[in-house]
Amino acid sequence: SQQGEEDxxxxxxxxxxxxxxxxxxxxxxxxxxxxxxxxxRGLVHLILIRSNEREKHSGRxxxxxxxxxxxxxxxxxASRAADTxxxxxxxxxxxxxxxxxxxxxTLQVKP
Amino acid sequence: GAGVSxxxxxxxxEKGKDVELRCDPISxxxxxxxxxxxxxxxxxxxxxxxxxxxxDKSGLPSDRFSAERTGxxxxxxxxxxxxxxxxxxxxxxxxxxxxxxxxxxxxSGTRLTVV
Numbered sequence: 001s002q003q004g005e006e007d008x009x010x011x012x013x014x015x016x017x018x019x020x021x022x023x024x025x026x027x028x029x030x031x032x033x034x035x036x037x038x039x040x041r042g043l044v045h046l047i048l049i050r051s052n053e054r055e056k057h058s059g060r061x062x063x064x065x066x067x068x069x070x071x072x073x074x075x076x077x078a079s080r081a082a083d084t085x086x087x088x089x090x091x092x093x094x095x096x097x098x099x100x101x102x103x104x105x106t107l108q109v110k111p
Numbered sequence: 112g113a114g115v116s117x118x119x120x121x122x123x124x125e126k127g128k129d130v131e132l133r134c135d136p137i138s139x140x141x142x143x144x145x146x147x148x149x150x151x152x153x154x155x156x157x158x159x160x161x162x163x164x165x166x167d168k169s170g171l172p173s174d175r176f177s178a179e180r181t182g183x184x185x186x187x188x189x190x191x192x193x194x195x196x197x198x199x200x201x202x203x204x205x206x207x208x209x210x211x212x213x214x215x216x217x218x219s220g221t222r223l224t225v226v
Contacts, residue, residue, distance in 0.1 A: 033214055041200050041222070043154075045214030088153065090215075098167065099144060099204075099215060103153035 004089050004102030012108040019076040021105040023089030024069075030092040032065055032072050033099070037086045046074075046087075051094075081111045113137075115218035117203050123224045124193055132188040132221045136205030143186050144215065145178055146202045154202065160186065161208065193225045 007022045023032070031050045035043040049056045049065045049072065056063045062075040076083055088104045116135040124130050136143050145157040156170040160180045171177070175194075180186040190197055200222050204215040 035214075035217075041148075041202065041220035043202070043204075043217040045216065048214050090154075096167065098156060098159065100156055101146070101154035 004091055004100060006087075006089060006102040006105050008105060009103070010106045010108075012110065013079055015079060015081055015109055015111050017079055017109075019079050019083070019107055019109070021074045021087050021089075021107070023072045023074070023102055025072075025089075025091045026070065027091075028094040029067075030094050032063075033090045033092065034061075034063060034072075034074050035088045035090060035101075037088065037104070039085075043088065076107075079107075079109045081109050083107060084109045115203055115205050115216050117201075117218035117221050119221055120219065121222045121224075123226060126195060126225055127192055129189065129191045130193055130223065132190075132201050132223070134186045134188070134203030134205075134218060136184065136186070136203070137216055138184075139207070140205035140216075141183065141208050142206040142215075143180060144204045144206075145186070145188050146204070147199045148202060148220075149199045157188070157201075190223075193223075195225050198223055198225045 005024045033048045034046045037043045047058045047063050049063050060077045065072045086104045086106050088101050090099050090101045092099050118133045141162045144159040146154040148154050158168050158178045160166045175191045178188045200220040202220045204217045206215045207213045
């Protein structure tokens with residue numbers, strides 16, 4: 001079964017609006033990471049939040065982590081057309097050290 | 112190098128042939144991962160290497176798949192007797208260390224098409 005489940009699968013918003021994506025996982029983690037993938041192949045690391053952290057910011061990105069609920073959210077504020085991409089959460093598993101990815105959220109930001 | 116380099120970027124092969132995919136990680140990165148991504152899907156973990164430790168091969172889908180990492184640097188993923196369901200983008204990523212709390216740097220991938 002998949003370690004990371006993301007919600008929603010697809011999101012379409014207008015430029016300037018905020019976008020929120022959620023990720024749930026099943027087993028204990030060292031940290032949780034968010035990545036972006038533009039059409040094409042390469043993934044870009046956005047932000048990492050450790051298991052003992054609850055919130056982290058990086059520019060227009062805000063990530064929260066609730067280890068009691070085994071869930072995380074990624075908020076992109078004041079979205080831009082250039083934010084259009086797929087976003088993946090990845091969990092660094094405490095027991096094995098593996099980095100396991102969710103299925104991703106496809107975000108479309110309309111100009 | 113400055114980033115993770117993968118070659119070839121595209122590979123078309125006939126069903127039943129063997130293929131080798133190469134990954135050159137960032138210098139000094141001891142952790143190296145291989146993932147597979149089918150069209151419109153998430154990333155499927157295949158294998159990871161950490162320094163001189165035995166690799167975690169638990170994600171390899173069948174015994175047709177194997178990978179090695181020579182000298183703790185370059186890695187090769189080999190698929191023997193390719194099947195059409197092997198068609199996907201194969202992604203390599205490296206990091207300073209597994210579980211170190213650093214993000215992973217991905218290569219641009221190899222798009223494999225089995226015809």
